[in-house]
Amino acid sequence: MLDEKNNICETSSANIFWIKNKKIFTPSDECNIIKGCVRSHLLNLKQLKINQVKIKISHLENADAILITNSRFLIKSVDELVIIKNNIKFKKNFNKKITLEIEKLVKDSLHKTCQNIKK
Numbered sequence: 001m002l003d004e005k006n007n008i009c010e011t012s013s014a015n016i017f018w019i020k021n022k023k024i025f026t027p028s029d030e031c032n033i034i035k036g037c038v039r040s041h042l043l044n045l046k047q048l049k050i051n052q053v054k055i056k057i058s059h060l061e062n063a064d065a066i067l068i069t070n071s072r073f074l075i076k077s078v079d080e081l082v083i084i085k086n087n088i089k090f091k092k093n094f095n096k097k098i099t100l101e102i103e104k105l106v107k108d109s110l111h112k113t114c115q116n117i118k119k
Contacts, residue, residue, distance in 0.1 A: 003031045007054045014068035014076075015039035017050070018060055019098055028052040038069040038110070047105060065098040075106045 066078035
């Protein structure tokens, strides 16, 4: 989903993050996004430096990996991105190895947080 200036906001049911050159990005709070609880958790993790940006969807074409987050599945790697330019469809596949460490960190951290709440 895009805002009125065609900046990336989120997916129809999840917040979005992407990795380029070992840096993590997500749309800025100024892009009228839903500030999901898993997204907020990621932004607060000291182990991750996440850059909040206003950026066009064309930048996802150059991403090394894409992650989406929501409260149902927590965090998930995107396998491929379908790009349509001039009525021509392109598919970009992503290497999940890039995101495995981040996924594990987030799931472990959320699990630990839940365990602390139960106590």
